[in-house]
Amino acid sequence: MTAKHRNLPNILITGTPGVGKSTISKLLSERIKYPWREVSKLAEEYSCLDEYDPEYQCPFLNEDKLLDIMEGMMAKGGNIVDYHGCEFFPERWFDGVFVIRANNTTLYDRLSARGYTGKKLEDNIQCEIFETLLEEAQSSYKPEIVQELQNNTEEQLHSNVEGIVQWIERWKEDNI
Numbered sequence: 798m799t800a801k802h803r804n805l806p807n808i809l810i811t812g813t814p815g816v817g818k819s820t821i822s823k824l825l826s827e828r829i830k831y832p833w834r835e836v837s838k839l840a841e842e843y844s845c846l847d848e849y850d851p852e853y854q855c856p857f858l859n860e861d862k863l864l865d866i867m868e869g870m871m872a873k874g875g876n877i878v879d880y881h882g883c884e885f886f887p888e889r890w891f892d893g894v895f896v897i898r899a900n901n902t903t904l905y906d907r908l909s910a911r912g913y914t915g916k917k918l919e920d921n922i923q924c925e926i927f928e929t930l931l932e933e934a935q936s937s938y939k940p941e942i943v944q945e946l947q948n949n950t951e952e953q954l955h956s957n958v959e960g961i962v963q964w965i966e967r968w969k970e971d972n973i
């Protein structure tokens with residue numbers, strides 16, 4: 798499956814937990830009517846979570862099972878995939894990869910408000926500081942399809958959504 802077989806682009810919204818992936822994906826989905834594929838929810842819904850990982854305080858993800866389930870959803874295009882990881886998806890799935898970013902203090906406040914403390918909080922802040930997801934995206938996808946979006950303020954939130962809507966319009970003009 799290459800982009801040529803899709804009439805609508807598949808978009809990946811990725812980044813550290815708390816940067817605003819769900820907020821952006823939901824607004825975008827309401828705006829352009831593409832389904833919002835929240836990978837963590839799909840994993841739960843389709844029983845792709847194995848036993849609990851005590852180090853990361855979350856269940857292990859059965860990636861192969863999840864990918865098999867998602868393959869059919871991705872085939873026609875027009876999906877917004879939201880996940881805090883990106884390297885295990887097939888590269889051919891995505892036409893645009895958006896890495897959402899937030900500054901340390903903003904992220905700290907958001908994750909504390911979510912109830913994160915201790916190692917879980919620190920690991921996520923470090924993940925953002927070390928640009929782990931940005932590097933993961935850059936090493937997994939062609940550089941020309943990866944974009945970094947700062948998402949600290951309401952103003953940035955709306956301009957990010959608008960920017961992705963415009964990106965989709967350009968993609969359609971170039972690919973259909």
Ligand SMILES: Nc1ncnc2c1ncn2[C@@H]1O[C@H](COP(=O)(O)OP(=O)(O)O)[C@@H](O)[C@H]1O
Binds near residue numbers: 818821948
């Ligand atoms: N641009 C923004 N400005 C202010 N608050 C935001 C912004 N984006 C997200 N938030 C808030 O930050 C928190 C985390 O956002 P969320 O979308 O759940 O992040 P993620 O899906 O990446 O874990 C939520 O409370 C959300 O309302």
